[in-house]
Amino acid sequence: MKEEIFIIIGSAIAFIAITYINYTYFGGTNVIAGVSLLTSIAPYLIYKSIRAARAKKLEDIFNNFLFDLGNIMETKISLVQAMGSMRERDYGILSPYIKKLYVDISWGVPFFDAFVKMGKSTKSKLIDKSISVIIGSFVSGGNLKKIFNAVGLHVRELTKVKETVRSKVKTIIITTYLIFFGLLFSLIIIKENFLPALTTISKSNEALLSDTNQLLFYLIIIQAFFAGIVTGEMAEGNAFVGVKHSLVLVSMAIIVYGLFT
Numbered sequence: 630m631k632e633e634i635f636i637i638i639g640s641a642i643a644f645i646a647i648t649y650i651n652y653t654y655f656g657g658t659n660v661i662a663g664v665s666l667l668t669s670i671a672p673y674l675i676y677k678s679i680r681a682a683r684a685k686k687l688e689d690i691f692n693n694f695l696f697d698l699g700n701i702m703e704t705k706i707s708l709v710q711a712m713g714s715m716r717e718r719d720y721g722i723l724s725p726y727i728k729k730l731y732v733d734i735s736w737g738v739p740f741f742d743a744f745v746k747m748g749k750s751t752k753s754k755l756i757d758k759s760i761s762v763i764i765g766s767f768v769s770g771g772n773l774k775k776i777f778n779a780v781g782l783h784v785r786e787l788t789k790v791k792e793t794v795r796s797k798v799k800t801i802i803i804t805t806y807l808i809f810f811g812l813l814f815s816l817i818i819i820k821e822n823f824l825p826a827l828t829t830i831s832k833s834n835e836a837l838l839s840d841t842n843q844l845l846f847y848l849i850i851i852q853a854f855f856a857g858i859v860t861g862e863m864a865e866g867n868a869f870v871g872v873k874h875s876l877v878l879v880s881m882a883i884i885v886y887g888l889f890t
Contacts, residue, residue: 636672644669667879670854674872683722684753690723691756692784699777708740726751741767759784802874805860809878812852813885816845846886853878 647665651658697718701711712731720727726747733743741764748760759780766776820842854875861871 633673633676636676640669640672643672664883667876667883671872671876674875678872680752684751684755686721687723687726687751687753688755688784689788690720691751691753691759692781692788694720694723694727695759695777695781695784699774699781702774702777709734723751755784755787801863802860805856805874806878809853809856810881813849813882816849817886820845849882849886850879853882 644665647668651665694715698711698715701714706714709731712727712734716724716728716731718724729750730743730747733746734740738746744760745764748757751757763776763780766780767773857873857875857878858868858871860874862868
């Protein structure tokens with residue numbers, strides 16, 4: 630939470646500073662205005678995108694952890710001993726959470742309380758929900774080994790379904806990019822060929838031309854941003870992961886539109 634607050638405050642300060650410099654020394658150019666807008670939102674969205682990608686990696690490893698935990702429970706050892714064995718294995722970015730889980734239960738924290746704490750600390754809704762299902766099933770009288778294996782299988786199958794969906798929407802991603810660039814160049818054609826004709830009709834239309842140019846620029850920036858977000862939601866099931874698409878599209882919009890400003 631503190632990280633998010635610092636990022637938001639830093640982004641706001643950067644936005645104000647760049648906007649001030651733009652209107653004080655450059656007369657409010659479109660390209661710099663676009664950069665200031667990008668600066669205000671990009672850091673936070675990148676942070677959320679990194680968090681989402683990290684949660685996905687944790688989910689991919691978590692099902693293996695459940696299967697291994699279920700198998701080791703067959704030896705009839707205690708949970709503390711099982712976790713002591715599990716912490717020695719390499720589970721990548723999940724390993725610190727497993728070691729913390731072992732420390733908690735070895736100090737007398739009830740296993741399921743420590744397990745819930747672990748799920749919340751990963752910031753993954755899937756892991757948190759899976760742990761809730763495990764606890765609910767065990768309280769209802771289920772076999773712990775079977776529960777671990779069943780939930781692990783569910784997580785694995787759910788991950789496979791997500792991967793299948795992502796592979797099928799690559800065509801949609803390409804289509805989204807093509808539509809965006811089609812709109813971008815259509816607006817540039819309007820700006821370069823039709824709007825200048827207004828000034829030849831009447832000098833009073835020069836102000837209107839300037840305002841329209843500004844409006845078209847912000848229109849294409851907004852379109853680029855939300856096109857990326859929608860693409861991320863369709864392709865990877867997470868709008869924040871779509872930030873990478875938004876940054877690409879917004880950057881291209883600023884560069885291409887700026888060349889004709």
